[in-house]
Amino acid sequence: MILILKSKLMKNIKGININLVGCKPMIRRLAWNDGKIQPRTLKVGHKAREAIKKIKQKIVTGEYEFENVSCFCGSCDDMVISEIDRYGFYYPLAICKRCGLIRANPRMTKASYIKFYAEEYRNAYGESDSGVAKLFEYRINQGKQRYNYLVKHVDLPAKAVVFEVGCDFGTALLPFAEAGYDVYGCDYGVEHIEYGRKKTGLKNLFIGGVEKLIETNKKADIVVLHHVLEHFCDLEGELIAIRKIMKPRGLIYIAVPGTLWWINNICGADIMGLLQNAHTYQFSLGSLTYVMECCGFKLIHGNEKIDSFFKVDNVFRKKQLIPDMEFQRVVSYLKRMERKYLPKYYLIKCLEILGIKKMIKNMWQKRC
Numbered sequence: 001m002i003l004i005l006k007s008k009l010m011k012n013i014k015g016i017n018i019n020l021v022g023c024k025p026m027i028r029r030l031a032w033n034d035g036k037i038q039p040r041t042l043k044v045g046h047k048a049r050e051a052i053k054k055i056k057q058k059i060v061t062g063e064y065e066f067e068n069v070s071c072f073c074g075s076c077d078d079m080v081i082s083e084i085d086r087y088g089f090y091y092p093l094a095i096c097k098r099c100g101l102i103r104a105n106p107r108m109t110k111a112s113y114i115k116f117y118a119e120e121y122r123n124a125y126g127e128s129d130s131g132v133a134k135l136f137e138y139r140i141n142q143g144k145q146r147y148n149y150l151v152k153h154v155d156l157p158a159k160a161v162v163f164e165v166g167c168d169f170g171t172a173l174l175p176f177a178e179a180g181y182d183v184y185g186c187d188y189g190v191e192h193i194e195y196g197r198k199k200t201g202l203k204n205l206f207i208g209g210v211e212k213l214i215e216t217n218k219k220a221d222i223v224v225l226h227h228v229l230e231h232f233c234d235l236e237g238e239l240i241a242i243r244k245i246m247k248p249r250g251l252i253y254i255a256v257p258g259t260l261w262w263i264n265n266i267c268g269a270d271i272m273g274l275l276q277n278a279h280t281y282q283f284s285l286g287s288l289t290y291v292m293e294c295c296g297f298k299l300i301h302g303n304e305k306i307d308s309f310f311k312v313d314n315v316f317r318k319k320q321l322i323p324d325m326e327f328q329r330v331v332s333y334l335k336r337m338e339r340k341y342l343p344k345y346y347l348i349k350c351l352e353i354l355g356i357k358k359m360i361k362n363m364w365q366k367r368c
């Protein structure tokens with residue numbers, strides 16, 4: 001049955017050419033299931049529902065194309081973890097058996113992702129449901145917090161050049177600008193960049209990717225990648241491009257939803273909470289450090305959550321020096337989390353079948 005459903009889907013997704021010899025994903029409840037999402041899926045508002053519908057149409061009509069990609073380490077020997085994301089998009093997540101890096105494969109092409117970010121991303125993920133003004137204010141507060149965190153950990157010279165890739169409204173750059181730093185940001189989200197320029201008064205917010213920062217002819221003291229690296233299509237190409245626009249002693253701050261921390265601490269052991277089609281990669285500290293070192297960076301500080309600082313290094317790790325036992329470590333963590341979550345999953349399913357899920361949920365919330 002799964003094969004038939006997948007075959008139907010294949011005909012409807014342009015660019016897909018994968019081997020579908022009946023293999024099931026490691027997490028069985030997250031098989032494609034014809035796009036039907038599981039219990040505990042995120043609740044989204046009207047704008048988000050419309051955007052999700054639009055994206056699904058664009059996938060079916062071929063406006064958004066998919067492609068197969070090999071792992072950063074060059075291997076294609078993968079194990080499929082899951083096939084669907086929390087919005088019901090086809091999102092096959094594979095872990096490389098050689099280096100342990102997790103990636104979406106197949107996934108949308110870079111050109112399709114750029115259109116997706118420009119037109120639907122923020123709406124589909126529910127960020128527009130409360131209105132752009134409210135979201136902007138929320139981001140202003142987040143930006144202040146991030147600024148305080150970064151200046152506490154990093155000693156920046158006066159008038160330091162600060163780059164942010166995926167800067168959204170530019171709100172996290174605003175406190176840096178107010179403190180006298182020279183700030184530049186880029187993002188593919190047209191509406192938010194335009195709104196941010198108007199509201200923050202920052203002139204150097206550009207619509208696009210790293211190439212826009214290259215055009216400034218500036219060299220960064222610090223580059224901020226806050227929940228952005230997991231969206232990159234070409235890890236090596238983009239990280240090396242970033243390295244070239246950094247000063248020799250430059251730093252890069254990277255925060256991503258670290259697989260080995262996030263699932264347990266944020267998602268209540270349900271891996272589904274981590275699954276969204278915009279994430280082309282998922283990292284552990286081990287796989288992130290491997291990727292960064294191969295691109296000419298050295299780890300200064302990092303944890304599994306992933307909050308990390310790297311500096312420009314003169315040494316490039318050879319790709320064949322893969323992290324030791326990373327695949328086994330990540331797979332065993334994922335299996336442990338699934339064992340922890342499954343009783344809850346079956347309980348929710350039972351309550352749904354009995355039609356009393358909402359009632360129990362309300363009772364539970366009142367009790368809390």
Ligand SMILES: [Zn+2]
Nearest residue numbers: 071073096099
């Ligand atoms: Zn690999």
